[in-house]
Amino acid sequence: MSDDGSGAQHAQPVRPGEVGRAAAVQRLSALETAGELTSAHVRLVAGALGKSERTVWRWLAACRTEGRLERVPAGRFTVTAEVRRLLALWGGNASRVHAELLELARKDPARPQVPSLATLHRAIRRDLTAGERAGLRQGEQARRAHDVFAQRPPTHRNAVWEGDHKRVPVRVEVEGELVCPWVTWFIDCATKVIVGVAVTPHAPSRDAVLAALRCAIDRRTPYGPAGGLPAAIRVDRGKEFLCRTVADAMGAFAVAVIDLPAYTPHLKGTVEALNDAAEEMHFAVLPRYTHRQKLTGGRPADPDAPALTFASFVSGLLGWVSWWNSEHRPSALDGRTPYEAWEADPAPLADVPAGHLARFALEDDGRERVLTSHGVRWHRRDYIADWMVGRTGTRVVVRHLPHHDDLIEVFDTAGRHLGSAHLADAATGEQIRALKAARTAAARQLRADLKAAERLRRDRFQAQTTGMAPLPRRTPSRDEAADELGARAGGGRRELARPDLIPHSPAPEHWARPVDPAVPEQENEDS
DSSP states (O other): OEEOSSSOEEOOOOOTTTTTHHHHHHHHHHHHHTTOOOHHHHHHHHHHHTOOHHHHHHHHHHHHHHOOOSOOOOOOOOOOHHHHHHHHHTTTOHHHHHHHHHHHHHHOTTSOOOOOHHHHHHHHHHHSOHHHHHHHHHOHHHHHTTOOOOOOOOOOTTSOEEEEEEEOSBOEEETTEEEOOEEEEEEETTTOOEEEEEEESSSOOHHHHHHHHHHHHOOSTTTOSSOSOOSEEEEETTSHHHHHHHHHHHHTTTOEEEEEOTTOGGGGHHHHHHHHHHHHHTGGGSTTBTTSOBOGGGOBSOTTOOOOBHHHHHHHHHHHHHHHHHTOOOGGGTTOOHHHHHHHOOOOOOOOOGGGGTTTTOEEEEEEEEOBTTBEEETTEEEEOGGGTTOTTOEEEEEEETTEEEEEEEEETTSOEEEEEEEGGGOOHHHHHHHHHHHHHHHHHHHHHHHHHHHHHOOOBOOOSSSSOOOBSSOOOHHHHHHHHHHHHHHHHHHHOOTTSSOOOOOOTTSOOOOOTTSOHHHHHHO
């Protein structure tokens, strides 16, 4: 091989006759052993390999006497284990390795002769692969750039998600300081939809992971339409708390968490490709991008560039995520956007009821609030919902998902979930209609209750022209009439009974009379 100085290698042309010599000589030797070898066979091989007949006869003689099918390998210098260690020591610098070998040979005359520097260069290019040379020069990450990886077979939506943290190389302003925020996100491997995102101004912790998972699972506005429960999630064990948090949170939903070995980004290539794409397509154009080209001495070209606030950075990143899902067309999706690929996938979806997600990954500022006629006040904005009708004056607690203030969850002071509330200024027509329908239903129910009470409170009587007792105007039902007639019949019979009309005659003397326990026994016998 030769090197043009740029690192590119050019294969040297193989000399005619070298290719196919072993096969040809083996075939000729077999014919000779069988007694069938003729000059025509040798002439045919010589013409095919571009050699003279004499050369082919010489090959056959070498095979017969030495058992050798190929040419004698020329003595040449090869890369040994010692050379590899020296290359690693000197960062792949062949000149320093050559000088080190010369110094060792000077101290120990019994060592093998040291080749020339050009021979050492040729041996390194010949005996070491490009990946080995890059690894000895720059380390494991450089070596992996020359590896070959297989692609996983295509799957359906929500078959597997991949999650990761990324430190954003952009300095943003947080309370007067410049920091590099972190993003935690999950992506569907089949459709390339970013299903959940959470951003923190510091190294992410459990709350960021749970917030991203909440966004990914919940398909209601404003999170959907992609999401639901995946069959499995792949995470990097190098981020131990990420794996542990995801496993604990998703275990209740029977979602498997695949624990990948540490520092194996190729095993979750989808989310790693997303990390690279986000930096190239979005982060690189933001102010205070730390990987931008530098001037002499490593100075930035615009050291006074204004930094983004954290809120502006989060809004911009969420906007880029929306663009990725709805407008970007990755090459792997055959010209479709991730959302289009998601909608076209017929795989069934598994959703989690809203009640089960009410307390999942939500933050609480610890304050109690009061429901008013404008809803619940949070962050100087009003939130409304149809379930609030008739509940003004109730003391409640608000819980919310970080970086998503369009929807909040409201609980009473005892911790019972009352329902979700939407931002009043951004309420949809459907939400407004639901609120009006709840007020109308409450008014209708009250009106029905009041009318029923009025009927119980007041009896109406018939108009009369004589001085008799008033008669009720309302016609009694069959059961009421039967009860009233039965009561009147019983009362009439009791009134007709006159037990004192005919006095009783004395009892005959021969009748047995009851014994009075208060009278002495002798008196009873006398009587």
